[in-house]
Amino acid sequence: MNSLEQQISTLAKAAVKALYGVEADDGQIQLQKTRPEFEGNITLVVFPFVKMARKAPAQVAAEIGEWLMANGEELIAKYNAVQGFLNLSISDAFWIDQLKAIDADEHYGHFEQPSEKALPFRKGEGVGSPLMMVEYSSPNTNKPLHLGHVRNNLLGYSIAQIQEANGWKVVKTNIVNDRGIHICKSMLAWLKFGNGETPESSGKKGDHLIGDYYVRFDKEYKAQIAELMAAGKDEETAKREAPLMLEAQEMLRKWEANDPEVRALWARMNEWVYAGFDETYRRMGVSFDKIYYESNTYLEGKSEVEKGLASGVFYRREDGSVWADLTQDGLDEKLLLRSDGTSVYMTQDIGTAKLRFQDYPIDKMVYVVGNEQEYHFKVLSILLDRLGFPFGKELVHFSYGMVELPNGKMKSREGTVVDADDLMDKMVEDAREISKDKVNTLQGITAEEADEIARKVGLGALKYFILKVDPRKNMLFNPAESIDFNGNTGPFIQYTYARIRSVLRKAESLQPSAVSSQLDPKELNLIQRLCEYPSIVRTAGDDFSPAVICNYAYALACDFNSFYHDLSILNESDTQKKALRLLLSANVAKVLCSAMALLGIEMPERM
RNA sequence: GGUCCGGUAGCUCAGCUGGAUAGAGCAACAGCCUUCUAAGCUGUGGGUCUCGGGUUCGAAUCCCGACCGGAUCACCA
Numbered sequence A: 001m002n003s004l005e006q007q008i009s010t011l012a013k014a015a016v017k018a019l020y021g022v023e024a025d026d027g028q029i030q031l032q033k034t035r036p037e038f039e040g041n042i043t044l045v046v047f048p049f050v051k052m053a054r055k056a057p058a059q060v061a062a063e064i065g066e067w068l069m070a071n072g073e074e075l076i077a078k079y080n081a082v083q084g085f086l087n088l089s090i091s092d093a094f095w096i097d098q099l100k101a102i103d104a105d106e107h108y109g110h111f112e113q114p115s116e117k118a119l120p121f122r123k124g125e126g127v128g129s130p131l132m133m134v135e136y137s138s139p140n141t142n143k144p145l146h147l148g149h150v151r152n153n154l155l156g157y158s159i160a161q162i163q164e165a166n167g168w169k170v171v172k173t174n175i176v177n178d179r180g181i182h183i184c185k186s187m188l189a190w191l192k193f194g195n196g197e198t199p200e201s202s203g204k205k206g207d208h209l210i211g212d213y214y215v216r217f218d219k220e221y222k223a224q225i226a227e228l229m230a231a232g233k234d235e236e237t238a239k240r241e242a243p244l245m246l247e248a249q250e251m252l253r254k255w256e257a258n259d260p261e262v263r264a265l266w267a268r269m270n271e272w273v274y275a276g277f278d279e280t281y282r283r284m285g286v287s288f289d290k291i292y293y294e295s296n297t298y299l300e301g302k303s304e305v306e307k308g309l310a311s312g313v314f315y316r317r318e319d320g321s322v323w324a325d326l327t328q329d330g331l332d333e334k335l336l337l338r339s340d341g342t343s344v345y346m347t348q349d350i351g352t353a354k355l356r357f358q359d360y361p362i363d364k365m366v367y368v369v370g371n372e373q374e375y376h377f378k379v380l381s382i383l384l385d386r387l388g389f390p391f392g393k394e395l396v397h398f399s400y401g402m403v404e405l406p407n408g409k410m411k412s413r414e415g416t417v418v419d420a421d422d423l424m425d426k427m428v429e430d431a432r433e434i435s436k437d438k439v440n441t442l443q444g445i446t447a448e449e450a451d452e453i454a455r456k457v458g459l460g461a462l463k464y465f466i467l468k469v470d471p472r473k474n475m476l477f478n479p480a481e482s483i484d485f486n487g488n489t490g491p492f493i494q495y496t497y498a499r500i501r502s503v504l505r506k507a508e509s510l511q512p513s514a515v516s517s518q519l520d521p522k523e524l525n526l527i528q529r530l531c532e533y534p535s536i537v538r539t540a541g542d543d544f545s546p547a548v549i550c551n552y553a554y555a556l557a558c559d560f561n562s563f564y565h566d567l568s569i570l571n572e573s574d575t576q577k578k579a580l581r582l583l584l585s586a587n588v589a590k591v592l593c594s595a596m597a598l599l600g601i602e603m604p605e606r607m
Numbered sequence B: 001g002g003u004c005c006g007g008u009a010g011c012u013c014a015g016c017u018g019g020a021u022a023g024a025g026c027a028a029c030a031g032c033c034u035u036c037u038a039a040g041c042u043g044u045g046g047g048u049c050u051c052g053g054g055u056u057c058g059a060a061u062c063c064c065g066a067c068c069g070g071a072u073c074a075c076c077a
Helices: A003-020 A047-053 A057-071 A092-104 A147-165 A181-193 A206-230 A235-241 A243-256 A260-284 A294-310 A345-359 A371-386 A420-436 A447-467 A490-506 A521-543 A546-566 A575-598
Strands: A030-033 A042-045 A076-082 A085-090 A131-135 A169-176 A290-293 A322-325 A333-337 A364-370 A396-400
Touching (some): A003 A030, A003 A042, A003 A047, A003 A057, A057 A076, A057 A085, A092 A521, A092 A575, A147 A169, A147 A364, A147 A396, A147 A420, A147 A447, A147 A546, A147 A575, A181 A206, A181 A260, A206 A235, A206 A243, A206 A260, A260 A420, A290 A294, A290 A345, A294 A322, A294 A345, A322 A371, A345 A371, A364 A371, A371 A396, A420 A447, A447 A490, A447 A546, A490 A546, A490 A575, A521 A546, A546 A575
Parallel strands (some): A131 A169, A169 A290
Antiparallel strands (some): A030 A042, A322 A333
8 A cells, every 4th residue: 555545545534434423444445546437546435335324325425525625635636426436636746746756766666674464484583684585497407498497587586586676685596406317317328329529519508418418318218118118018117127227227326326437427517507507597687696406405305304203203114215294284195215215306305495594594485486396395394394494384385387388388308398598599589680670760879789689679578478477377388479579568668668768868857846736647647657666566576476567567668658659758848847757757767677677677778 | 086276359368355338468450650769659340257156235356066277196306
């Protein structure tokens, strides 16, 4: 609730008290933005008072309207009552004050402290902002990043920005799954079929090179299975006994036993992958404050499980495997250590949590991981809590939906993936193509500037396309249809910004003190929109939803374009009106830029 | 089968803490550039908000029940 809503709310309560002698509670004060087809800015829904007034809704609305006009201290300029809706027109002076306040606030829309709703269990104990750790990306090191990872990375990065704006100290982290059978598969295929190929020798990006051998492994493995089945084995047996699989498993055992050769190869190939990932991350514009590797955390997890075993949180079965009993919580029993003593995913996550908590005073832990792992995180939350991690019980699994292709899910091994690097290339290329038609507006720019614009716009289109969808929902990506640059898109918002910047470049300095005191409806509408921004940031933070920011930025850009179309800024002869429009435009640009920054989208000065 | 999530225009999606005649974009059609960037603006057509009950002044929104789609319930990650 912003200050206007607060003021109206207080006045409305007083009106109800004075007119009908009843104390209205907060839940009965329902305010909404007035629909465009009616006159007014803010609307009070009076249905809740109809019973206590024992009058027709329209009459109640009119009575409250009259009272507010008489007692509203010039805040309310006009009112009209339509059925049970009381539409209030707020005075121009109020809006102009709001605009000046927004202009004066360098960090408009950013908060010092998290909202009440988001406050953690350690409330008040620490000094300064509470700390939120956001884990995202978390790739396997056997293949390059694809569109699914892109959604994860963009959501994770954006959520981190949004929470920072909401007053959290945020640590972005990445847990790299750098060990396991999948990496061994790539390693083995490379040894057998690679002929010593390196990123340098082939010119391939390291992660792509490794990914190629992962696919190669699968191909050869399937051939062996087919061979065994042709020789009379059933499928299960063939899968289990295929020589390549046995070799890969042997390699994993050697890795766990610290075999120097296997470890050296593993380290070398992982380095190739990291170099490739770094490039993709840099291009995507995401970053991390701290990176953990599972090869370093899984042993920590084992010892945590041992401790839990000693303290009776877990139990050991006859075959030596270790389990947690979650039946009290309505869940199953969960394996933590296999009978051969090796760790599972859950074990590693416990170990990672331990190290993280040693490294940072975490108040809130957020895992950005797909919705197929909801059960896993439900269990992890309970286990961390039982093991005594303060953030365990309230950990947030920021669960998002899959990215689907027209023919279904993406599968790395089957090659039905949209590669992250290719996709970014394509987007930037498309942006460059489109801007070629705009030579008249972009004349005189250097090749570097043109590259920068294409990069920002192409990536902006991609990021907005992904982030505007409610994270919880599955989303569809059709590679055959290119992502739009018109309509409800990133470039639309960037274009709006570039237009404003162009106007501001041509204008003299801003003079907030010399603005007009009269507002055109389009101007008022824009100011009102700007006023919504802080509460939008709060909602996006509380709900973990970059989509909320997207919707807002789009609405703001729409409002501005309508204003821009109807009213002249630089050619306005009334200097006070001109000053107001410049001030307004500058602040729309500021808020658009701020909102897009929360999405990780950069704004071009011209396009 | 149990649990969780989703179903809104031809397509992609908003709206969901109950409020006025359910909104955008794309696609289709018709207009607007001698004037601050036309990646823009304006208009037209397009809906059984999956279905059936219930709650109430009022339901796309809340509750119950179907149906459809997805995820998950591994000594996988």
